[in-house]
Amino acid sequence: MAFTLTNFRPIGFETAPAALHVGDDGRLAASAPAGAATVDCRGSYLSSGWCDLHVHVWHGGTDISVRAAEAGRGTGVTAMADAGSAGEATFHGLREYVIQPAAETVRAFLNIGSIGLVACNRVPELIDMRSIDVDRTLAAIERNRDVICGVKVRASGVIVGAWGITPAKIAKRVAEIAGLPLMVHVGEPPPLIEEVFDILTEGDIVTHCFNGKKAGSIADTEALWQHAIRLAGEGVRMDIGHGAASFDFGVARKALERGLKPWSISTDLHLHNIEGPVHDLATTVAKLLAVGLPLEECIPAITRRPRSVLGLATGIETGAKADFTLFDVVDAAIDATDAMGNHLRLDRMIEPRSTVIGASLQEAARRT
Structure with a gap:
């Protein structure tokens, strides 16, 4: 029409x-x-069409994913990136049953763990070296260059246990070989957040950048604040990734006061937060407005910038x-509440x- x-x-x-x-x-x-x-x-x-850089939409392939339509046009979103729901062993299903039929543009960060988020956190995707197959992961990227926009690793203790920083280092190397950005989930140690920061380079993405987890947040020490500000200045991209446990009003407000603005605003939408505290991308943007990010700076964070990661124009x-x-x-x-249970009008x-x-x-x- x-x-x-x-x-x-x-x-x-x-x-x-x-x-x-x-x-x-x-x-x-x-x-x-x-x-x-x-x-x-x-x-x-x-x-330009809103773009959510961190969702989980491998519905049926994981136990936490919503349907792409639930994260999509009904909420104002025309493009999205699934952030590691599928690893190399399951990506073909995500492509056939989600990416190809979706009305929205769907791209994906490939999980460095072969099984992805099949049984999220109950069966962690990064137990030990047997969880990663570098050759098969690189082959999956080559087969799906048109829809894979990066590599994803969850670098927090509940996932990697005593394995620490090693999975993130492997993921970074795979991303470098493939010529793709790395999206890294930060949270509870190990590894410590400064260990993660030390491996990142321009174009990589820190998701859950304003989380409030003790010993896993940029708000822990003055040195971490300075490290995060320096990385952002060097082109490392700070992404909100609100989620069920990864956004804190106080951290976000303090970051903005220090001049550290999010590069992208995303939801980390999944079954355990779609009814709250996240709801949708519009609500997440409203929270950033409430802590002090002007509308004119919110819009590039849900349009031009994340769309560039997906290879989408904004003209x-x-x-x-x-x-x-x-x-x-x-x-x-x-x-409204953040992921820590704090309230804000x-x-x-x-x-x-x-x-x-x-x-x-x-x-x-x-x-x-």
């Missing part, structure tokens, strides 16, 4: 026309195609595939209205 979007407020673009024309082929046209319907956006914000030039999210920022009075809420993917315009789900 061809249509023209009018009466919107562009955000996150250097320049934008007063109207956007989408042809039957789903690409932006210079003028309204014949027979195009006019869609009045009623003053809503229009951004609005003629011929580009249409990929947008329409949303409002509304007054609210919501008692949200005075503003982000409410997605519609998404555009190609020639498909779809309303988002309304909040109840």
